[in-house]
Amino acid sequence: MVFLENVYELGLLLHLFATFVLVGSMTHNLVYVGRYLRGKFARQKQEFFHLKVIIWSYLIVYITGALIYPAFRVHIRAAVFDPAMPWATGLFEVKEHWGALGLAVLMAWYLIRRSITPETDRLHLYYGCVPLCLIFNVLVWYKIIVGSWLTLLKGTVS
Protein backbone atom coordinates (compact mmCIF):
# COMPACT_ATOMS: atom_id res chain seq x y z
CA MET A 1 0.00 0.00 0.00
CA VAL A 2 1.23 3.48 -0.87
CA PHE A 3 1.61 6.05 1.92
CA LEU A 4 -1.78 7.66 2.80
CA GLU A 5 -3.52 6.29 -0.31
CA ASN A 6 -6.62 5.34 1.74
CA VAL A 7 -7.11 8.99 2.79
CA TYR A 8 -5.97 10.58 -0.50
CA GLU A 9 -9.31 12.29 -1.21
CA LEU A 10 -9.46 13.75 2.31
CA GLY A 11 -5.90 15.03 1.96
CA LEU A 12 -6.79 16.54 -1.43
CA LEU A 13 -9.78 18.33 0.14
CA LEU A 14 -7.59 19.78 2.91
CA HIS A 15 -5.13 20.86 0.20
CA LEU A 16 -8.03 22.57 -1.61
CA PHE A 17 -9.49 24.27 1.49
CA ALA A 18 -6.09 25.66 2.48
CA THR A 19 -5.76 26.92 -1.11
CA PHE A 20 -9.06 28.85 -0.70
CA VAL A 21 -7.57 30.67 2.30
CA LEU A 22 -4.34 31.26 0.38
CA VAL A 23 -6.17 32.78 -2.61
CA GLY A 24 -8.26 35.03 -0.36
CA SER A 25 -5.28 36.37 1.56
CA MET A 26 -3.17 36.71 -1.61
CA THR A 27 -5.89 38.73 -3.32
CA HIS A 28 -6.34 41.05 -0.33
CA ASN A 29 -2.58 41.48 -0.05
CA LEU A 30 -2.27 42.23 -3.76
CA VAL A 31 -4.90 44.96 -3.49
CA TYR A 32 -2.93 46.61 -0.66
CA VAL A 33 0.34 46.30 -2.58
CA GLY A 34 -1.41 47.92 -5.56
CA ARG A 35 -2.39 50.81 -3.28
CA TYR A 36 1.25 51.18 -2.23
CA LEU A 37 2.19 51.54 -5.89
CA ARG A 38 -0.32 54.42 -6.14
CA GLY A 39 1.22 56.08 -3.09
CA LYS A 40 -1.51 55.11 -0.61
CA PHE A 41 -0.16 53.69 2.64
CA ALA A 42 -3.23 53.67 4.90
CA ARG A 43 -3.59 49.91 5.49
CA GLN A 44 -0.11 48.66 6.33
CA LYS A 45 -1.21 46.52 9.28
CA GLN A 46 -3.84 44.71 7.21
CA GLU A 47 -1.38 44.13 4.38
CA PHE A 48 1.17 42.60 6.76
CA PHE A 49 -1.55 40.54 8.45
CA HIS A 50 -2.55 39.04 5.09
CA LEU A 51 1.08 38.24 4.35
CA LYS A 52 1.21 36.21 7.59
CA VAL A 53 -2.00 34.39 6.57
CA ILE A 54 -0.40 33.68 3.18
CA ILE A 55 2.60 32.10 4.93
CA TRP A 56 0.57 29.79 7.15
CA SER A 57 -1.89 28.79 4.43
CA TYR A 58 0.94 28.15 1.96
CA LEU A 59 2.72 25.95 4.52
CA ILE A 60 -0.48 23.90 5.00
CA VAL A 61 -0.98 23.65 1.22
CA TYR A 62 2.66 22.59 0.82
CA ILE A 63 2.63 19.98 3.59
CA THR A 64 -0.70 18.41 2.58
CA GLY A 65 0.52 18.34 -1.04
CA ALA A 66 3.76 16.63 -0.01
CA LEU A 67 1.86 14.06 2.07
CA ILE A 68 -0.56 13.01 -0.70
CA TYR A 69 2.09 13.13 -3.43
CA PRO A 70 3.12 9.42 -3.20
CA ALA A 71 -0.46 8.21 -3.83
CA PHE A 72 -0.83 10.69 -6.69
CA ARG A 73 2.52 9.62 -8.16
CA VAL A 74 1.56 5.94 -8.27
CA HIS A 75 -2.19 5.90 -8.93
CA ILE A 76 -2.64 8.97 -11.10
CA ARG A 77 0.61 10.11 -12.65
CA ALA A 78 2.21 6.71 -13.35
CA ALA A 79 -1.09 4.97 -14.11
CA VAL A 80 -2.87 7.62 -16.21
CA PHE A 81 -0.89 10.77 -17.03
CA ASP A 82 2.52 9.33 -18.02
CA PRO A 83 1.19 6.73 -20.51
CA ALA A 84 -1.87 8.56 -21.88
CA MET A 85 -1.40 12.30 -21.22
CA PRO A 86 2.33 13.11 -20.92
CA TRP A 87 1.58 16.83 -21.37
CA ALA A 88 -0.37 16.66 -18.08
CA THR A 89 2.73 15.31 -16.35
CA GLY A 90 4.75 18.18 -17.83
CA LEU A 91 2.29 20.74 -16.46
CA PHE A 92 2.28 18.98 -13.08
CA GLU A 93 6.08 18.80 -12.81
CA VAL A 94 6.40 22.58 -13.27
CA LYS A 95 3.68 23.04 -10.63
CA GLU A 96 5.66 20.98 -8.12
CA HIS A 97 9.01 22.60 -8.87
CA TRP A 98 7.57 26.10 -8.65
CA GLY A 99 5.81 25.07 -5.44
CA ALA A 100 9.15 24.38 -3.79
CA LEU A 101 10.51 27.71 -5.05
CA GLY A 102 7.44 29.40 -3.60
CA LEU A 103 8.76 28.65 -0.11
CA ALA A 104 11.99 30.56 -0.83
CA VAL A 105 10.19 33.47 -2.52
CA LEU A 106 7.69 33.72 0.32
CA MET A 107 10.37 33.64 3.02
CA ALA A 108 12.37 36.37 1.25
CA TRP A 109 9.23 38.49 0.81
CA TYR A 110 8.28 38.15 4.48
CA LEU A 111 11.77 38.98 5.77
CA ILE A 112 12.07 42.11 3.62
CA ARG A 113 8.55 43.25 4.48
CA ARG A 114 9.18 42.73 8.20
CA SER A 115 12.33 44.86 8.08
CA ILE A 116 10.76 47.94 6.47
CA THR A 117 8.01 50.51 6.88
CA PRO A 118 6.42 50.74 3.41
CA GLU A 119 5.82 54.49 3.53
CA THR A 120 9.37 55.43 4.44
CA ASP A 121 11.39 52.61 2.80
CA ARG A 122 9.86 52.91 -0.65
CA LEU A 123 12.89 51.69 -2.59
CA HIS A 124 13.01 48.48 -0.52
CA LEU A 125 9.29 48.13 -1.10
CA TYR A 126 9.45 48.65 -4.88
CA TYR A 127 12.61 46.59 -5.45
CA GLY A 128 12.03 43.94 -2.76
CA CYS A 129 8.46 43.30 -1.69
CA VAL A 130 6.66 44.21 -4.93
CA PRO A 131 8.62 41.92 -7.32
CA LEU A 132 8.54 39.05 -4.81
CA CYS A 133 4.79 39.55 -4.36
CA LEU A 134 4.24 39.47 -8.14
CA ILE A 135 6.47 36.41 -8.64
CA PHE A 136 4.64 34.60 -5.85
CA ASN A 137 1.25 35.45 -7.35
CA VAL A 138 2.26 34.17 -10.80
CA LEU A 139 3.67 31.00 -9.29
CA VAL A 140 0.64 30.25 -7.11
CA TRP A 141 -1.92 31.04 -9.84
CA TYR A 142 -0.10 28.66 -12.19
CA LYS A 143 -0.31 26.01 -9.46
CA ILE A 144 -4.01 26.65 -8.87
CA ILE A 145 -5.01 26.58 -12.55
CA VAL A 146 -2.94 23.48 -13.36
CA GLY A 147 -3.92 21.72 -10.12
CA SER A 148 -7.63 22.30 -10.77
CA TRP A 149 -7.36 21.20 -14.39
CA LEU A 150 -5.49 17.98 -13.56
CA THR A 151 -7.92 17.16 -10.76
CA LEU A 152 -10.76 17.45 -13.29
CA LEU A 153 -8.92 14.97 -15.52
CA LYS A 154 -8.33 12.44 -12.71
CA GLY A 155 -9.05 13.46 -9.15
CA THR A 156 -9.22 10.20 -7.20
CA VAL A 157 -6.90 7.25 -6.71
CA SER A 158 -9.70 4.66 -6.86
Next chain:
Amino acid sequence: MKKADITLVVSWVFAAAATFFYCCTLWFKMKLPYYYPVEHVWTLGKKADGIAQGWYGKGLFALPAAAVVALIVWAVLRAVAEKDLSPAAVKAVGLAATAVTVACMGCILYYEFHKWRIF
Protein backbone atom coordinates in the same frame (compact mmCIF):
# COMPACT_ATOMS: atom_id res chain seq x y z
CA MET B 1 24.91 48.93 6.90
CA LYS B 2 21.34 49.34 8.20
CA LYS B 3 19.21 46.28 8.97
CA ALA B 4 16.75 46.83 6.10
CA ASP B 5 19.63 46.85 3.56
CA ILE B 6 21.17 43.66 4.92
CA THR B 7 17.75 41.96 4.96
CA LEU B 8 17.07 43.04 1.38
CA VAL B 9 20.36 41.65 0.08
CA VAL B 10 20.32 38.42 2.11
CA SER B 11 16.65 37.68 1.34
CA TRP B 12 17.07 38.26 -2.38
CA VAL B 13 20.25 36.14 -2.40
CA PHE B 14 18.29 33.35 -0.72
CA ALA B 15 15.40 33.49 -3.22
CA ALA B 16 17.63 33.76 -6.28
CA ALA B 17 20.06 31.07 -5.06
CA ALA B 18 17.19 28.68 -4.28
CA THR B 19 15.77 29.00 -7.81
CA PHE B 20 19.27 28.70 -9.29
CA PHE B 21 20.16 25.57 -7.28
CA TYR B 22 16.78 24.03 -8.04
CA CYS B 23 17.38 24.67 -11.73
CA CYS B 24 20.78 22.98 -11.41
CA THR B 25 19.19 19.80 -10.00
CA LEU B 26 17.26 19.45 -13.26
CA TRP B 27 19.83 20.51 -15.83
CA PHE B 28 22.88 18.75 -14.32
CA LYS B 29 21.15 15.49 -13.27
CA MET B 30 22.50 15.69 -9.74
CA LYS B 31 22.65 12.58 -7.57
CA LEU B 32 19.98 13.38 -4.97
CA PRO B 33 17.70 11.32 -2.69
CA TYR B 34 14.81 9.59 -4.46
CA TYR B 35 11.77 8.06 -2.78
CA TYR B 36 10.18 4.90 -4.19
CA PRO B 37 6.56 4.96 -2.94
CA VAL B 38 5.69 1.40 -3.95
CA GLU B 39 8.76 -0.18 -2.31
CA HIS B 40 8.85 2.40 0.54
CA VAL B 41 12.60 2.92 0.14
CA TRP B 42 14.94 5.89 -0.35
CA THR B 43 17.96 5.72 -2.67
CA LEU B 44 20.73 8.15 -3.49
CA GLY B 45 20.37 8.69 -7.24
CA LYS B 46 17.68 7.29 -9.51
CA LYS B 47 17.39 3.53 -10.12
CA ALA B 48 16.85 2.21 -13.64
CA ASP B 49 13.33 0.98 -12.90
CA GLY B 50 10.45 1.63 -10.47
CA ILE B 51 8.25 4.63 -9.78
CA ALA B 52 10.49 7.32 -8.30
CA GLN B 53 9.89 10.69 -6.64
CA GLY B 54 12.76 13.14 -6.91
CA TRP B 55 10.85 16.24 -5.84
CA TYR B 56 11.56 15.84 -2.11
CA GLY B 57 15.30 15.48 -2.72
CA LYS B 58 15.44 18.49 -5.06
CA GLY B 59 13.81 20.73 -2.45
CA LEU B 60 15.94 19.30 0.34
CA PHE B 61 19.04 20.22 -1.67
CA ALA B 62 18.08 23.61 -3.16
CA LEU B 63 16.59 25.32 -0.10
CA PRO B 64 19.31 24.43 2.46
CA ALA B 65 22.04 25.17 -0.12
CA ALA B 66 20.51 28.60 -0.71
CA ALA B 67 20.24 29.14 3.05
CA VAL B 68 23.98 28.42 3.40
CA VAL B 69 24.81 30.94 0.66
CA ALA B 70 22.51 33.53 2.28
CA LEU B 71 24.15 32.93 5.68
CA ILE B 72 27.60 33.47 4.18
CA VAL B 73 26.44 36.72 2.52
CA TRP B 74 24.88 37.83 5.83
CA ALA B 75 28.11 37.13 7.75
CA VAL B 76 30.22 38.96 5.15
CA LEU B 77 27.90 42.00 5.13
CA ARG B 78 27.86 42.15 8.94
CA ALA B 79 31.65 42.00 9.06
CA VAL B 80 32.63 44.21 6.14
CA ALA B 81 29.83 46.53 4.99
CA GLU B 82 29.73 49.84 6.86
CA LYS B 83 27.87 52.21 4.53
CA ASP B 84 24.15 51.95 3.77
CA LEU B 85 23.18 50.87 0.25
CA SER B 86 22.79 53.73 -2.20
CA PRO B 87 19.42 53.99 -4.02
CA ALA B 88 21.15 52.73 -7.19
CA ALA B 89 22.50 49.70 -5.32
CA VAL B 90 19.05 48.85 -3.91
CA LYS B 91 17.64 49.01 -7.46
CA ALA B 92 20.51 46.92 -8.84
CA VAL B 93 20.10 44.20 -6.19
CA GLY B 94 16.34 44.04 -6.75
CA LEU B 95 16.53 43.99 -10.54
CA ALA B 96 19.40 41.49 -10.74
CA ALA B 97 17.82 39.08 -8.26
CA THR B 98 14.42 39.38 -9.96
CA ALA B 99 16.08 38.60 -13.30
CA VAL B 100 17.87 35.52 -11.90
CA THR B 101 14.72 34.24 -10.18
CA VAL B 102 12.46 34.72 -13.21
CA ALA B 103 15.08 33.30 -15.61
CA CYS B 104 15.56 30.17 -13.49
CA MET B 105 11.78 29.69 -13.22
CA GLY B 106 11.63 30.00 -17.01
CA CYS B 107 14.41 27.41 -17.39
CA ILE B 108 12.49 24.97 -15.18
CA LEU B 109 9.34 25.50 -17.25
CA TYR B 110 11.25 25.05 -20.51
CA TYR B 111 13.00 21.92 -19.22
CA GLU B 112 9.77 20.16 -18.23
CA PHE B 113 7.71 21.34 -21.21
CA HIS B 114 10.46 20.17 -23.56
CA LYS B 115 10.91 16.85 -21.72
CA TRP B 116 7.19 16.06 -21.83
CA ARG B 117 6.84 17.37 -25.40
CA ILE B 118 4.45 20.20 -24.71
CA PHE B 119 6.65 22.24 -27.03
